[in-house]
Amino acid sequence: MTTLSNARVSEMFAAFFGYQPVTTLKAPGRVNLIGEHTDYNGGFVLPAAINYNTYIAIAPRDDRQLKLVAYNFDNQSCTVDLDAVQAHNAEESWPNYVRGVVQELRKNGFRLAGGDLYIAGNVPAGAGLSSSASLEIALIRALLALSGEVIDPTKAALVGQAAENNFVGCNCGIMDQLISARGQENAALLIDCQDLSVRPVSMPADWEILIVHSGVKRGLVDSEYNQRRQQCEAAAAFFGQTSLRAVELDQLLAAEGKLDDLSFRRARHVLTENARTLAAAAALAAGDLSALIEVMLASHASMRDDFNITTPAIDTLVDILVEAGAGQAGARMTGGGFGGCVVAVAPAAVIPRLMAAVETNYQAQTGCIPTLIRAKASAGAF
Incomplete structure (x- = not known):
């Protein structure tokens, strides 16, 4: 860059x-x-x-x-x-x-x-x-x-x-x-x-962010992103709501089989992702790496299985990072989906190990060329 x-x-x-x-x-x-x-x-x-x-x-x-x-x-x-x-x-x-x-x-x-x-x-x-x-x-x-x-x-x-x-x-x-x-x-x-x-949720001083571009380019202005939004709106409308924020997870689970399967899975991702996000903020604030890893992996699985926005190359990249982290790194796809980046959070001492694993294994397994981006949480524009 x-x-x-x-x-x-x-x-x-x-x-x-x-x-x-x-x-x-x-x-x-x-x-x-x-x-x-x-x-x-x-x-x-x-x-x-x-x-x-x-x-x-x-x-x-x-x-x-x-x-x-x-x-x-x-x-x-x-x-x-x-x-x-x-x-x-x-x-x-x-x-x-x-x-x-x-x-x-x-x-x-x-x-x-x-x-x-x-x-x-x-x-x-x-x-x-x-x-x-x-x-x-x-x-x-x-x-x-x-x-x-x-x-x-x-x-x-x-x-x-x-x-x-x-x-x-x-x-x-x-x-x-x-x-x-x-x-x-x-x-x-x-x-x-x-x-x-x-x-604001402070990051522990010895934790770092590693972003890995999968080499699969994506664009936001496309039918898939807007389609997911429409599907979520349709799921909310089933419950008489304009937003899924107004729907409880218990309500959704009780509607399984009544709501069409696609809308059900889209809504399940959103509602469980909200819970995971709150759990991740608590884990980050407490410096609880194990809890953060757990919710990041669950988030990726939900994006893959319920929201259907990951790709095989992205899934492989997450697997490589998690395996290299050996219980010391959380990883998930980040962004709107269909390519783009994976984000990993780990202690600074673990980051070189993650980078080496990506450089050794990712292109060999997928044919895609990764870009490794070490990033710091930074100030906004205002």
Whole structure:
């Protein structure tokens, strides 16, 4: 991954535009330790912001235009008129996130101001580490810095989510944007996605996070992700509810055989995942590694068997990490599914053993090339 910093991206801005930016801002990606597909069901998640970011160097213009350049897309550029009706362009990728954020900020009464912006990031794309949310939150910071306006961090997350839901076309929940905005150093964040309350959960000082990209690229804006959301909504509707958060596990289990099997399994994943997420937060806070390992493995099995979002390569990767950990490492798929990354949590002394096992065994067993990412729980954008 590209080595980036505020200073480096400022230099890149100057090289492209021919003058110095006034400042450079950033927003982090995230890894979700546990709580998958629970956020849009009003449930619990336990993510951590990570030390991989989207950076945006900015300088004001004297008109109502944004001139944006994206380092990660071979310095492609786009221009956005702040006063125009923003139109989605299916032929483009990253500019749609810009237009979506502009649209939502304008909807919320922000004036905004013109500027030159240079965007560069080292959050791996298509890995389930929220490169899109990192971009959205960085854009919100950058645009409001240009106009001298302020926003509450949770409101910023809601604006980013709305841009992705309403403009980009992915019905993601709030987790990714909220952890990018509000993450805390050396801590995960237990988020209640029903009321958006957050509670920092400190990680033991000698524990580390290892993220392994499976080499199977995934995309969030696809039919499978949106289909899972629709299936969860259908299961909630069976109980006369708009969200699975309002359904008790006992209620669901009593409905087995009455609710169709697919909806039953989707709902069972969500309700049991909520319980596992709360248990994981308690285990993390207490430094209880055995309890954390147990719920991470159960989470992966539920994603595999009830939610059907893992892949054979991802399952193999989890097995390799668990076996190498020998009772000292929890591992599970992280992110929306169908590829992407696995996250492992273990004492720092165990991490090299996990990395060696992946390097020795994973490609040989699957034909996929892994990327090993040692990550730290980091501060959010606000």
